[in-house]
Amino acid sequence: MEKEFTKRPRRKQKRPVRNLILLIVIAVVAIVAGTAYINHRGYSAKNPNDFELIEVKVSKSDNIKDVGKKLEKAGAIRGEKYLTKYAKRYGAKEIKSGTYQFSPVQSVDNVYQELSEGAGNGPVLDPQYTYINVNKTADQTAGTLADNANVSKKALLNAYSDKDLMSKMKSKYPRLFKNAKSDLTLYDFVYPGIYRIKDAKNADGLVEQLMQRSDKEMSSYYDTLEKRGMPVETAILLAENGxxxxxxxxxxxxxxxxxxxxxxxxxxxxxxxxxxxxxxxxxxxxxxxxxxxxxxxxxxxxxxxxxxxxxxxxxxxxxxxxxxxxxxxxxxxxxxxxxxxxxxxxxxxxxxxxxxxxxxxxxxxxxxxxxxxxxxxxxxxxxxxxxxxxxxxxxxxxxxxxx
Structure with a gap:
């Protein structure tokens, strides 16, 4: 006599639970990745094309959060929290008091390094940028400018004092050179600030880029300077001081x-x-x-x-x-x-x-x-x-x- 076998019903797999766990894992990964992206974006430069110099005063009583708020309010960084997080993550350094020059082209890393080094040397920048101020000589800035423009440093220094190029620039930008002293070189008319120079055909072409920037920056001064018989150098010297x-x-x-x-x-x-x-x-x-x-x-x-x-x-x-x-x-x-x-x-x-x-x-x-x-x-x-x-x-x- 054959035995009868009763078929056991198959257990239903608890797939909804598995799916829920999988969804949670995916969500966590997404949140972590999203947070990392947001933080990375927050640590990056606020605007790599905004060369404005922003003066910020840091007092002895300021902590990193205080400084971050000042920088955020001034428009130098995306937000105070990124500077604070950066300091906690990479180790707090001593912040030195002083009057600083910051810029939206700086990353939080640049800003933090500048704060730890102290004011007076200008903004800390990535290699693609060059900072020119009234205290830097032509030789001190020629290296980075020439490298970024892919021209010779020696050729650039020669171009600054080239008489033919000076005549050409005076003809092209007459208001820039009005009432100027005769013993000045073209470097004396370079507007102090941050530059990101792209390839130039030659050293003369690089100097023309610099003069074009100066003429643009000085355009709002020309009428007053000419009315008072003042040289453009006066306004250029004040460019980074108010x-x-x-x-x-x-x-x-x-x-x-x-x-x-x-x-x-x-x-x-x-x-x-x-x-x-x-x-x-x-x-x-x-x-x-x-x-x-x-x-x-x-x-x-x-x-x-x-x-x-x-x-x-x-x-x-x-x-x-x-x-x-x-x-x-x-x-x-x-x-x-x-x-x-x-x-x-x-x-x-x-x-x-x-x-x-x-x-x-x-x-x-x-x-x-x-x-x-x-x-x-x-x-x-x-x-x-x-x-x-x-x-x-x-x-x-x-x-x-x-x-």
Missing amino acids: GKKEFDRRLAFIDKISSYAKELKSQYGILPSISIAQAIHESNWNDSVLSSKYNNFYGVKSDDDTAGKSVVMETQEVENGETVTKKARFATYSSYKESMKAHAKTLVNGNTWNANQFKDVLAADNYKDAAQALYDNAYATDPNYPKAIIRIIENWNLSRYDK
């Missing part, structure tokens, strides 16, 4: 005090260019505490300790060829006109022990002789003082107020 905003602020300061400087000339015989240039130099364009708060534009000292008549502050002086910091009592004034008048009277009346102390300053009929006399007559202790005054007068064409 740019157009600082340029306009300085012009406003000159306009503020120039008319009164001309009045003082009729009363006391002081050349207006000297009065203005000294006010600029001594007050750092009215940016010092002594000038902006106490209206003392010339660093005039005082023995009067009456309340409201003077203030004690630190000052730097040159002694035996060395710069030393001292505390001194300085006069305070109710207005800038009072300060300028006191300065004129000092030059005319001398001091208590020598009424003719500044006779050579008064006798000078041009700003160069007057500037040198300020040092010779012991108004200033720095031997470079006359050069500084003359440079200010010529850069801003202050001699026009002497006429």
Whole structure:
């Protein structure tokens, strides 16, 4: 008799559970990959084509998060969190305080390296970029520029001083070279900033690219420069120190005090260019505490300790060829006109022990002789003082107020 076999029903496989696990794994992988991509994108340059220089001040009390917020607000990086994450991931370094130059072309890695190295050397950049500032010589920047443009460094340096190329550039960009000194090379007209140079046909072609950028950047300055008889170099020198905003602020300061400087000339015989240039130099364009708060534009000292008549502050002086910091009592004034008048009277009346102390300053009929006399007559202790005054007068064409 045959046995009957009962067929057991097959167990249903729990595929929904397997599928769920698989979906979870895929989701986790996707999230991790997505996060990695977002972080990588966040660490990269915000805009590799935006060469703007952004000034950011970092104080001693700032931590990495504080700095990240400043950079994000200024538009230098995509977000504070990326700088903070980068610091945690790659090991926190000491952040140095100072005034920095950052740019959207920098990666977070570049920014973090710059913060750890300290301010003063300009932005840390990838090799395809070149940073040119007013303190770098033609030789210092020629290597990277030439490599990026695929030309010879020697040929580039020769092109800067080539007379035929200079004539060609003057003809092509006449406003860029108007009122320029005759002893300058083409490198002196290179706009300070970040460059990403593509292949050039030759060194001359590379210099033409640089001049084209300069002409474009200076276009908003030309009308003002020409109206005031000023050279373009003045604006170029300010390009990385406040740019157009600082340029306009300085012009406003000159306009503020120039008319009164001309009045003082009729009363006391002081050349207006000297009065203005000294006010600029001594007050750092009215940016010092002594000038902006106490209206003392010339660093005039005082023995009067009456309340409201003077203030004690630190000052730097040159002694035996060395710069030393001292505390001194300085006069305070109710207005800038009072300060300028006191300065004129000092030059005319001398001091208590020598009424003719500044006779050579008064006798000078041009700003160069007057500037040198300020040092010779012991108004200033720095031997470079006359050069500084003359440079200010010529850069801003202050001699026009002497006429």
